Amino acid sequence: MKEIGTARIEAFSDGVFAIAATLLVLEIGVHSPTGARLGRELLRIWPSYLAYVTSFLTIGIIWINHHHNMRAIGHADRTFMFINLLLLLDVAFIPFPTKLVADYLKGPGNKTAVIAYAATLLVMAALYTIWWRYARTGRRLIDPDVKEAELRAIDRGFAPGVPLYLVVFVLAFVSPLAAVILTLLLAAFYLPSATLFAER
Amino acid sequence: MKEIGTARIEAFSDGVFAIAATLLVLEIGVHSPTGARLGRELLRIWPSYLAYVTSFLTIGIIWINHHHNMRAIGHADRTFMFINLLLLLDVAFIPFPTKLVADYLKGPGNKTAVIAYAATLLVMAALYTIWWRYARTGRRLIDPDVKEAELRAIDRGFAPGVPLYLVVFVLAFVSPLAAVILTLLLAAFYLPSATLFAER
Amino acid sequence: MKEIGTARIEAFSDGVFAIAATLLVLEIGVHSPTGARLGRELLRIWPSYLAYVTSFLTIGIIWINHHHNMRAIGHADRTFMFINLLLLLDVAFIPFPTKLVADYLKGPGNKTAVIAYAATLLVMAALYTIWWRYARTGRRLIDPDVKEAELRAIDRGFAPGVPLYLVVFVLAFVSPLAAVILTLLLAAFYLPSATLFAER
């Protein structure tokens, strides 16, 4: 029987990443204002745009990294597929706290909303680190052609993930808006930094 | 003309599995509480989280098994594609009873909601067994390279499916909450047990 | 530069088919009845289930045929991609009239709802026939290895499509329920009949 390849894991993961990112737009809505007030309403809902862009870029960056790291993985086992499933479960959940941020960022409830959002991202970072640790320990699922130096480069890319989202989580208790903006900056700047540190 | 390959069946199936799993999050919602009550509301809707995790893992496990079993299948015919379509029809329906469980698990209507949920999963298990039986009988669609021992291992993986979901269905009449928790445990533990029994 | 292959057309088409089919479930909803009335409400909305199954199978059958017929097509041009896009535009629209059927089949407005539904399917059948005619005329996009007999078999599969959906459309003016049931039967029986007539 053919071995468990990585192609179909990637296909399913790509699907969940793409759908979760695209569903985010459904969370944006105006409360049917009269036409004359539409312009003002579109400005008033700026937290929806901030939350949309932050979550879309965050999911996108995870996807790019998932793509990048899967290249080091030569085969999969069922435990790995289960960890991957838990990671996707968390990613697919992101639209819900994103909507909370969109709806509550400007008034009371903003701390609760952003704490829920940050907790979802922190769990994601933790699951993603476990995902990599499982595959990498003893080169369990690593393609034999991949060099140790390449694995260490990926390790360096993972290292700041959990600490940074822990900072976001703590910051949510102090300043919810700052925590969302930091999340956006992480997504926007993770790419170049990942290029600096994680590439060969 | 090229033969009906299995690649595009997998692509369409992966799509439906991934979308059905990701749509589940749309079922989670808070009834626009005031900000001060958001925290309490997020705790109050715990059945939404339970239903989300249960359905996501269940769909994910079916997907992993579908993936696993398709590797034994060498080609497809139209009847097989139709059975696969019925299976996907049931999987794509799961978000609806999931929402019923999320909305009604804590009050009157909980039996009705969980019975509908369990019935959907029982039909799924039955269709999936038919799916495998059709392909396997007389090695109708089996790849010639796959050994009988491998097929018997997959058979053993299928054997508990219908009986277990029948237990869930019966349990739904007695204790709806216990039926949902059993469904979650089945999804969470099916993976290791499948590893023990179904693998070479 | 690489030629326009058919693989990515299939990927995009598969995506739209799978998403349109899976979105159908979002159209099913109960109007938040009290728990005691949930069972009655779940029976009352039977048109939602009928509409869901009918549309899911119809989209699924088109997908299976699309899959089947793409195997005869060796390459694509931009006009073909545009016709394919119009076909997908119509397929992706199906959830809207499906919801109309679900909501109005049992009372006044049932004719209007089913006429809109049947018109959408008739346009689909017409666009799909144009899709095939364009590729097939003068073997414009046909793989050189495909025999004329195979093309004629596919022709026979297409022949009844527009007439049958025209019957559904006319029937919608007389008996909306009968028109929906006929649509379901077409989807359920098209597969075996296609096997009889269109296969080698």
Next chain:
Amino acid sequence: MKEIGTARIEAFSDGVFAIAATLLVLEIGVHSPTGARLGRELLRIWPSYLAYVTSFLTIGIIWINHHHNMRAIGHADRTFMFINLLLLLDVAFIPFPTKLVADYLKGPGNKTAVIAYAATLLVMAALYTIWWRYARTGRRLIDPDVKEAELRAIDRGFAPGVPLYLVVFVLAFVSPLAAVILTLLLAAFYLPSATLFAER
């Protein structure tokens, strides 16, 4: 380690294009009229159909062009993936202004709605041009086998994009309906014109 191929970028992009296009249908809805008024209501919401067709074809045409142009691209780097992600972020946002157009085109608020719609498409055209410029400058990501004449043909296809959507944007301030119709015509006629100018 395997190089960053273009296959998975295409898979993720195809996913977002397909989902964004298919989600558009969720924006179409009738406000639960009584059955007797359903026919009138279905006519009254013509802006929903216009907005649906315009956005679906626009997303479809971008997808066809994305497909076409990816064939010239031999490999990807992280910056390119990030630009691609921003492009998808904008494409996935389209359902929101599409709904604004559907809801407000016929009354006050029509200018605001169509300006938001046109701005989204203008940003898309700009990001897409940057996407191509980045890959093409100094043949940074171009497949070595692609000839300069082919690249210049693609350049000619990109040239009118930003100016045309700028015209739509300006027109939105004068006549919102005309701006939407022009957008539809651009999508409907871009294909043949692209065939005339961009093909070998």
